[in-house]
Amino acid sequence: MDIDKNTTDTQEQIILTAAASNEVKRLMNEESEKDLYLRIGVASGGCSGLSYTMGFDDKKHDFDSEFVFDDVRVIVDETALLHISGSTLDYQGGLTGGGFSFHNPNAVRSCGCGSSFTC
Numbered sequence: 001m002d003i004d005k006n007t008t009d010t011q012e013q014i015i016l017t018a019a020a021s022n023e024v025k026r027l028m029n030e031e032s033e034k035d036l037y038l039r040i041g042v043a044s045g046g047c048s049g050l051s052y053t054m055g056f057d058d059k060k061h062d063f064d065s066e067f068v069f070d071d072v073r074v075i076v077d078e079t080a081l082l083h084i085s086g087s088t089l090d091y092q093g094g095l096t097g098g099g100f101s102f103h104n105p106n107a108v109r110s111c112g113c114g115s116s117f118t119c
Contacts, residue, residue, distance in 0.1 A: 013081060014065075014074060014087055014089070015087070016067075016089050017089065018070065019093075020089045024072045025070075036057065036058055037057045037059075037074065038054065038055075038075070039053075039057040040053070040075075040076050041076065042083045050083060052102050065077075083106060087103060088102070088103040090103065
């Protein structure tokens, strides 16, 4: 896992691997709107109680932390950061599937698909 550690925050609370950063940039280039953030969050639900959320956002709010990885600006609100601080977002491509995956040191249990967890 190749990790890009260029953040605007002095504490590395969220990490994007180079593969994840490259895929996010590719997806952002497909969007009609420019100057977007990648918003990472947590929502109630899923097999294990909490689910990861990701999407593009054009606004940063007062309670968001910002991290920058190879020109990808990532924002996470302070409530979600409580659950995912220290996590790494990775991306694996391939013909048989793949996609984004979170490696969360706070998770005490995860579901089989890796999209939900319990802290």
